[in-house]
Amino acid sequence: MKIAVLSGKGGTGKTFVSVNLTAVAPHATYIDCDAEEPNGHLFFKPEQTQQTEVYTMIPTFDGTKCNGCRKCVDFCRFNALAFVQGKPKVFPDVCHACGGCALVCPTGAVAEEKRGIGVVSEGLSDGIPVISGILNTGEISAVPVIRAALRAGNGENTVIDSPPGSGCSVMEAVSGADYCLLVAEPTAFGFHNFRMVHKLVSLLHKPFGVVINKTNGVYAPLEEFCANHHTPILLRISYDAKIAEIAARGDIAVTLNPAFAQMFTSLWERIQEEATA
Amino acid sequence: MKKLLILSGKGGTGKTTTAAAFIRFADARAFADCDVDAPNLHLVTQRQAAPQTYDYLGSQKAVINPDTCLGCGQCAKACRFEAIHKAGGVYTVNEYACEGCGVCAYVCPNGSAALTDDVAGQVMLYAENSTFVTAELKMGRGNSGKLVSEVKSRLAQNAHDADLAIIDGSPGIGCPVIASMSGVDMVLIVTEPSVSGISDMQRILQTAAVFRTKTAVCVNKYDQSPEHTDRIIRFCKQENIPFTGRIPYDSQASAAINAGRSLADVDCPASRALKAVYQETMKLLNEVNA
Numbered sequence: 001m002k003i004a005v006l007s008g009k010g011g012t013g014k015t016f017v018s019v020n021l022t023a024v025a026p027h028a029t030y031i032d033c034d035a036e037e038p039n040g041h042l043f044f045k046p047e048q049t050q051q052t053e054v055y056t057m058i059p060t061f062d063g064t065k066c067n068g069c070r071k072c073v074d075f076c077r078f079n080a081l082a083f084v085q086g087k088p089k090v091f092p093d094v095c096h097a098c099g100g101c102a103l104v105c106p107t108g109a110v111a112e113e114k115r116g117i118g119v120v121s122e123g124l125s126d127g128i129p130v131i132s133g134i135l136n137t138g139e140i141s142a143v144p145v146i147r148a149a150l151r152a153g154n155g156e157n158t159v160i161d162s163p164p165g166s167g168c169s170v171m172e173a174v175s176g177a178d179y180c181l182l183v184a185e186p187t188a189f190g191f192h193n194f195r196m197v198h199k200l201v202s203l204l205h206k207p208f209g210v211v212i213n214k215t216n217g218v219y220a221p222l223e224e225f226c227a228n229h230h231t232p233i234l235l236r237i238s239y240d241a242k243i244a245e246i247a248a249r250g251d252i253a254v255t256l257n258p259a260f261a262q263m264f265t266s267l268w269e270r271i272q273e274e275a276t277a
Numbered sequence: 278m279k280k281l282l283i284l285s286g287k288g289g290t291g292k293t294t295t296a297a298a299f300i301r302f303a304d305a306r307a308f309a310d311c312d313v314d315a316p317n318l319h320l321v322t323q324r325q326a327a328p329q330t331y332d333y334l335g336s337q338k339a340v341i342n343p344d345t346c347l348g349c350g351q352c353a354k355a356c357r358f359e360a361i362h363k364a365g366g367v368y369t370v371n372e373y374a375c376e377g378c379g380v381c382a383y384v385c386p387n388g389s390a391a392l393t394d395d396v397a398g399q400v401m402l403y404a405e406n407s408t409f410v411t412a413e414l415k416m417g418r419g420n421s422g423k424l425v426s427e428v429k430s431r432l433a434q435n436a437h438d439a440d441l442a443i444i445d446g447s448p449g450i451g452c453p454v455i456a457s458m459s460g461v462d463m464v465l466i467v468t469e470p471s472v473s474g475i476s477d478m479q480r481i482l483q484t485a486a487v488f489r490t491k492t493a494v495c496v497n498k499y500d501q502s503p504e505h506t507d508r509i510i511r512f513c514k515q516e517n518i519p520f521t522g523r524i525p526y527d528s529q530a531s532a533a534i535n536a537g538r539s540l541a542d543v544d545c546p547a548s549r550a551l552k553a554v555y556q557e558t559m560k561l562l563n564e565v566n567a
Contacts, residue, residue, distance in 0.1 A: 008315050010288005010448035015473065036449035037286055037480060039473040077337070077379055098357050098378030137480055138487040140422065140452045164288040164448050165314030168419035171373050188535045189293060193315040200416045216528070219535075241501070248471035248502040 002158045003271060004177035006201075008193030010164035012185040013213040013237075016247050018161035019043045020254045021181075022128060024264045029155035033173035034163040035118060035133035035142035042250045046123025046130040054133075054148045055114040057097040061088050065109035072101035072110060093140055118145035120152050129155060146172045166196045174201070179275040180208035181234075186219030194222065198231070209234040209274050211267070232274060235267045278307065278433070280442045280461040281562055284485075286477030288448035290469040291497040294530060294540060295551065296445035297321040301541030302555045305443050307436035310411040311425045311457040312447035313398065319411050321539050328401035333412065333427060335397025335420045336377035343367045345389045352381035352390050373417045398424050400431060408436035421447075422456030429460070448477075450484040458484075462565045463491045465521065465558050469498050470505030478509070482518065492518055493561055495554045499523035521557035524550040 005018045015032075019040055022030040032040040059072075059081075072088050073081045080095040081088050088101075092115060102110040118135040133149030135142045146169060150160070162173040174180055180201045184194040194210075201208045209232045212222065216239045226233050237243075243260070246253050254261040283296045293310075296318060300308050310318035339360070341352065346367040353361040353368055360374035361381060370381075372395070381390040398414040410432045414421050425447075432442060444461065447453045458464060464485055468478040478494065485492045494513050499506040506523060513520040527547030533540055540548040 009317070010285075010315070011290060011469075012288075034449075036451045036454075037288075037473075037477040039287075039476060042472045042476060075379065075383070077377060096376050096378055098376065098380050099355070100378050100380045100383065103355070103380060103383060135451065137450055137483040138455075140455055141419075142449075142451050143419070165421075166416055167314045167414055167421050168373070168417060169451070170314075171417035175373075185289070187531050188320050188537065189317040192317055192320060196315060196416070203416055244501055247473075248505060250472035 002177045003179045004160040004174040005181045006162040007183040008197040012183045015039045020264045022159040028157040029129040029153045031153045032132040032161045033146045035135040035145040038132045044125035044130045046125045049123030051119045053116045054118045054145045057112040058115040062109045065107045071104045075104045120148045166200045180206045182210045211235045213237045214239040282444045282461040282464045284446040285467045286481035290467045293317045297539035298541040298551045306407045307439035307442040309432045310445045313412045313414045313424045318445045328403045331400040332396045333398040337392040338395040339370045342389045351384045355380045355384045422452040425453045425456040466494045470502040495521045496523040498526040500525045522554035
């Protein structure tokens with residue numbers, strides 16, 4: 001089963017929940033799809049890591065074949081090509097690698113070459129496969145890196161740690177999931193962004209449930225919203241400075257705290273029930 | 278106009294809380310929320326009047342006419358984004374995967390594939406005593422950088438006489454963050470004392486360096502790990518990055534936010550520390566091009 005963990009707002013505890021859930025789940029693989037800011041590896045500290053570069057394609061132009069017709073420049077909808085001193089020039093950062101320029105060139109002057117935009121790192125942490133998508137700094141789109149990270153995972157159970165927000169990267173990360181776990185924070189900011197991802201997973205018709213993290217009493221608007229939408233709240237984790245300290249230094253709470261391990265094991269079981277219900 | 282952008286790399290470190298307080302401390306006449314994926318600044322900047330709203334047209338999307346589609350599959354073969362699939366003898370476009378490149382329309386032998394405009398979000402402009410621009414991207418849409426640029430240009434158009442603009446950014450280092458950095462005078466990075474906070478801060482600092490943007494760092498909730506806070510301060514010293522202060526964890530902070538108020542409106546340890554961070558940051562901002 002593939003479980004995607006998402007939140008809308010950043011910092012609600014996606015990575016915390018993903019890492020601890022993976023650590024208690026049977027035969028589970030952890031995939032970090034927050035390729036802009038991957039953090040799961042800081043907790044798992046995987047060993048024997050292997051890195052595979054992720055490429056996108058970029059056009060190259062053969063000046064001897066180019067007849068200066070500008071069809072490529074006119075075709076490009078991303079303004080990634082300009083005609084400079086009688087030759088097409090590419091701006092790699094805005095190129096979407098659609099291949100259109102090569103397709104429309106009447107003289108076959110356009111070829112494509114690989115351009116590295118990130119890596120997928122794979123390793124093992126105490127027997128748990130840990131896969132991280134890591135976007136190079138300065139790069140715009142994490143989507144190809146997320147896609148490559150997801151393809152690298154093929155275990156029985158997978159926990160997918162998604163990026164924040166509700167845009168295209170999140171869509172890519174959760175698109176293949178069997179179940180979505182929404183990590184909500186009981187604050188006005190957390191609630192507002194929670195409703196955005198709630199809409200997103202509803203739109204995708206995925207079964208989903210909620211973990212409320214860092215509770216400190218009851219935040220009524222969130223609880224009422226879930227009740228009104230028949231959205232199950234699977235777990236409430238109270239704010240605990242000791243747990244925050246464990247997470248801050250990059251340790252995995254379930255490996256140090258038996259009560260926490262029990263809590264996450266129950267969460268895993270509850271997800272299995274919910275997903276097959 | 279001097280533009281200060283607040284970023285963090287990691288989410289949830291307190292960008293919006295910081296931005297909202299700075300806006301009040303400075304009595305800023307111009308401010309914007311560029312976290313178009315998960316905007317929140319409007320929740321703590323009380324406004325009287327309704328905003329003017331504008332549709333944001335993102336990338337165009339391909340549409341295939343099912344009545345004329347020949348089912349030849351040329352479009353699906355040429356599409357690099359795995360956005361076209363066969364359903365019931367004809368081909369259809371997955372609007373979430375389509376990037377609007379136009380290749381399908383080019384290869385289609387009988388003109389069944391065409392590109393259409395797509396409303397990918399909304400821009401909201403509040404023009405009262407001060408100008409506030411925010412936006413919301415539609416679910417699952419890409420190209421958020423273009424929407425961020427639109428937010429910034431609306432702010433510039435409507436508040437050209439303001440001498441300071443405060444811009445709340447998004448987490449991460451990708452498209453919307455890079456778009457938000459262009460043209461700003463300085464970036465303040467709000468980080469938190471954890472292994473994740475530090476790793477993410479380093480990645481956003483690298484990104485800012487690529488674009489040669491001036492940066493400063495402050496630490497929120499520093500007392501959650503004084504030892505990681507010290508690591509951050511040492512790192513900044515070593516890298517010659519100005520450090521503008523540290524803010525304690527304060528339960529009154531989330532209480533103020535939940536009541537729709539900025540920290541500048543309450544007196545608590547976090548708000549006093551934030552004021553000091555604000556003053557240090559403003560000194561640095563005023564040195565830019567001075």
